Amino acid sequence: MLSVQQLQINGRRTDLLPPTSLQVQRGELLLVSGGGQDQRTALALALSGRMKSSDGTLTWDNSAKVRKVRLASALVDSPGVNEPEQHLSVRDLVTEDLSLIPRRYRGAxxxxxxxxxxxxxxxxxxxxxxLPANRRLELLTSLALADPAVDLLVVDSPDRHSADASAWLPRLQALASDAGRPLAVVATVSALPDEWDGPAAVIGNSVKHTTEAVQPEPAAVVPTSGDADVDEHQEDQELQRTAK
Incomplete structure (x- = not known):
């Protein structure tokens, strides 16, 4: 299981990743929504062990070792990081990606x-x-899973290729629920699909907002007519004592 508590990454002026908590286990698809591409990519990099966090904890199968998370995970189609270059052919991409598989699995x-x-x-x-969005995702996730050590799949913003969730959601659901190889699957998205009722989280969900309690000002005391008569009587008595 992947467990994340208060994971945060500093930025120049504001947090690149505001404190975020989530968890996902094998056989489960978790969608994490966030409005900014930079935040979604930072989260994807951190969850796959490819970016060091500034604060918080991340564990995979109860281990906090970054190397273990990185070896067990695959980062898929992250813009500006490992998204395939547009001028590549599918055949060339496959040749290139398969060459990166650990040597002990590469022979075949x-x-x-x-x-x-x-x-x-x-x-x-x-x-x-x-490539249409659905075939692109099928290709890239299949290449990621060519490494049999991968149990955690982190897909960065699949919805940027199609506003239609049917182009990417069924594929991710199928990968997570595959009985032959159940995966923990996390996908960062700009917004949750209307039809999604499964596990979900929001980037920045661990930010604590503190507000100072505002004490109400004491209400002004308005004397009643009876109170006014008592005050005037006391004043008359004081004047009489002074005169004596």
Missing amino acids: LLSKPWLKVNRFEDIADLWIEQ
């Missing part, structure tokens, strides 16, 4: 048979920019 991973086995032959000669 050649691009041509991999494309066939994973049913991407129909798009092998297309440019990345030509």
Whole structure:
């Protein structure tokens, strides 16, 4: 299970990632919403062990070692980080990504048979920019899972490629619930889909707002007519004593 408490990353002027808490276990898809791309990417990098936090805790299977989180996770399609270059063909991307798989698993991973086995032959000669959102996500998540050590999938802003959640949500749900290889899946999104009723969190959900208690001003005492008569009587008595 991935457990995060008060995770925060400093920025130049404001927090790059405001304090955020969440948890997700294998077999579960968690959607985390946040309005800013920088915040969503910072969270994705931190959850996958690729950016050090300034404060807070992050554990994977009860271990706080960043290396363990990084080895168990895959960061998918993070803008400005590891999103594929648009001028690449699918075939070239597959060749490039498979070469990054740990050596002990790499022997059998050649691009041509991999494309066939994973049913991407129909798009092998297309440019990345030509891929529809659903096929793009299928390709990139399949490449990430070519490493059998990956149990945690962190997908950065899949909704930026399509406003239609059906282009990416079913794929992520299927990956999380795969009985043969249940994954902990986290996706950062700009907003939760209307149809989503599963686990969700919001970036900055651990920010504590403190306000000083404002003491009410004492109400002005307005004397009643009876009180006024008593005051006038006391004043008359004081004058009489002074005269004597």
